Amino acid sequence: xxxxxxxxxxxxxxxxxxxxxxxxxxxxxxxxxxxxxxxxxxxxxxxxxxxxxxxxxxxxxxxxxxxxxxxxxxxxxxxxxxxxxxxxxxxxxxxxxxxxxxxxxxxxxxxxxxxxxxxxxxxxxxxxxxxxxxxxxxxxxxxxxxxxxxxxxxxxxxxxxxxxxxxxxxxxxxxxxxxxxxxxxxxxxxxxxxxxxxxxxxxxxxxxxxxxxxxxxxxxxxxxx
Amino acid sequence: xxxxxxxxxxxxxxxxxxxxxxxxxxxxxxxxxxxxxxxxxxxxxxxxxxxxxxxxxxxxxxxxxxxxxxxxxxxxxxxxxxxxxxxxxxxxxxxxxxxxxxxxxxxxxxxxxxxxxxxxxxxxxxxxxxxxxxxxxxxxxxxxxxxxxxxxxxxxxxxxxxxxxxxxxxxxxxxxxxxxxxxxxxxxxxxxxxxxxxxxxxxxxxxxxxxxxxxxxxxxxxxxx
DNA sequence: TGTACATCAGTGAACGCGCGTTCACTGATGTAC
DNA sequence: TGTACATCAGTGAACGCGCGTTCACTGATGTAC
Numbered sequence: 001x002x003x004x005x006x007x008x009x010x011x012x013x014x015x016x017x018x019x020x021x022x023x024x025x026x027x028x029x030x031x032x033x034x035x036x037x038x039x040x041x042x043x044x045x046x047x048x049x050x051x052x053x054x055x056x057x058x059x060x061x062x063x064x065x066x067x068x069x070x071x072x073x074x075x076x077x078x079x080x081x082x083x084x085x086x087x088x089x090x091x092x093x094x095x096x097x098x099x100x101x102x103x104x105x106x107x108x109x110x111x112x113x114x115x116x117x118x119x120x121x122x123x124x125x126x127x128x129x130x131x132x133x134x135x136x137x138x139x140x141x142x143x144x145x146x147x148x149x150x151x152x153x154x155x156x157x158x159x160x161x162x163x164x165x166x167x168x169x170x171x172x173x174x175x176x177x178x179x180x181x182x183x184x185x186x187x188x189x190x191x192x193x194x195x196x197x198x199x200x201x202x203x204x205x206x207x208x209x210x211x212x213x214x215x216x217x218x219x220x221x222x223x224x225x
Numbered sequence: 226x227x228x229x230x231x232x233x234x235x236x237x238x239x240x241x242x243x244x245x246x247x248x249x250x251x252x253x254x255x256x257x258x259x260x261x262x263x264x265x266x267x268x269x270x271x272x273x274x275x276x277x278x279x280x281x282x283x284x285x286x287x288x289x290x291x292x293x294x295x296x297x298x299x300x301x302x303x304x305x306x307x308x309x310x311x312x313x314x315x316x317x318x319x320x321x322x323x324x325x326x327x328x329x330x331x332x333x334x335x336x337x338x339x340x341x342x343x344x345x346x347x348x349x350x351x352x353x354x355x356x357x358x359x360x361x362x363x364x365x366x367x368x369x370x371x372x373x374x375x376x377x378x379x380x381x382x383x384x385x386x387x388x389x390x391x392x393x394x395x396x397x398x399x400x401x402x403x404x405x406x407x408x409x410x411x412x413x414x415x416x417x418x419x420x421x422x423x424x425x426x427x428x429x430x431x432x433x434x435x436x437x438x439x440x441x442x443x444x445x446x447x448x449x450x
Numbered sequence: 451t452g453t454a455c456a457t458c459a460g461t462g463a464a465c466g467c468g469c470g471t472t473c474a475c476t477g478a479t480g481t482a483c
Numbered sequence: 484t485g486t487a488c489a490t491c492a493g494t495g496a497a498c499g500c501g502c503g504t505t506c507a508c509t510g511a512t513g514t515a516c
Contacts, residue, residue, distance in 0.1 A: 032344025119257025192417025216410045
């Protein structure tokens with residue numbers, strides 16, 4: 001490992017500070033508040049100076065989404081790993097509750113990842129964070145593998161993209177045709193209530209959304225057993 | 226019914242045109258593209274002239290959200306009514322598929338209703354469309370009533386807001402404590418996959434999202450039966 | 451250890467843009483006699 | 484039917500703002516001899 005020069009270190013620190021301030025601005029005033037000028041102002045710099053670190057505003061935002069998504073995925077993986085094995089159903093519940101907890105702790109981050117909330121932002125063609133998205137899918141797939149019982153009524157291979165199929169195969173080679181659909185359906189299920197909650201659509205109606213969510217997860221694993 | 230004066234008619238037409246253009250701008254370039262100046266430009270008017278029709282930008286946006294949400298709810302209600310009665314399970318499927326179809330046909334509208342995508346927009350304290358949201362919940366509640374079997378493990382009255390409880394009571398007076406939670410859980414379930422699809426998170430992986438969604442609905446009603 | 455040069459982070463000013471909102475006004479449309 | 488007045492939709496110009504991006508430049512930090 002080559003040791004960093006002083007200049008390299010300062011440069012890396014400044015880059016981190018830009019991202020940290022962008023995240024703080026987002027957390028305070030929503031994703032729309034991320035602007036190069038605001039960040040520069042916050043850092044006591046000139047707006048143009050940011051261009052020494054990021055070639056473009058959209059590039060910065062793509063980086064933020066990628067890092068946030070990666071942080072979320074890391075959190076999900078460690079939540080499952082950092083707990084004694086208590087059966088496949090419990091692991092799904094653990095995973096999903098970690099998802100909700102991260103989302104509740106980082107609502108703007110959740111929106112940045114899953115909505116399209118920065119006006120004028122154009123993500124790269126593969127999407128801003130394809131790697132993290134795949135990791136999330138793969139992680140969920142591996143949790144769901146022991147709970148998968150093919151019963152033939154859930155769709156065909158041809159419905160699903162070859163890329164994802166290969167990704168899933170990397171986790172588990174003897175994957176069934178409808179397994180991908182199964183995984184995405186569960187993903188949709190754990191996503192739905194969290195999305196409603198984050199966007200305030202349960203807000204006034206439910207006093208304890210965590211409890212509601214847990215009830216739904218109980219119902220989910222009951223259906224899988 | 227009092228007949229409209231010429232002036233009143235022109236005024237109403239212009240108001241409708243403003244809203245229609247705002248919806249078109251949103252559909253073309255996303256919710257962030259809604260601006261008074263763009264609308265005025267499109268109408269061949271001066272920006273200031275809009276203030277003869279809406280007191281404020283946020284007021285216009287609130288109106289748009291309310292009307293979109295009302296249109297969605299109307300669509301859901303007529304989808305269920307406009308089909309011969311074929312059992313409670315089939316009605317849920319019909320309702321949910323109408324939800325998805327509306328969302329796919331109006332993705333930006335779906336985002337305007339369920340995300341928070343207009344930067345700087347501050348909704349009124351009760352939310353932009355409380356009436357439509359209640360109607361949606363009430364409608365779903367009435368569909369779910371015949372499928373509700375209390376089994377005591379799903380939560381307590383105290384978790385839910387009195388307002389919603391009363392609303393549900395208006396639909397059905399002998400409502401069970403956990404019924405509200407049950408309704409919201411189902412709402413989250415039908416919402417999840419649609420939200421992922423609209424935001425492009427299934428895009429590259431699933432060839433026929435409608436089929437995936439249908440499979441999930443089949444699984445849902447199977448669990449309810 | 452000291453000097454000459456290269457690197458490069460950050461400045462400051464500008465360009466051109468779009469935005470919401472206000473306001474004194476013009477001129478057409480309607481109303482009252 | 485014609486005139487005098489009131490209404491009111493829309494103008495046009497301005498205010499003040501924030502934005503992304505570019506560019507010639509300064510001045511400090513590093514490197515080579």
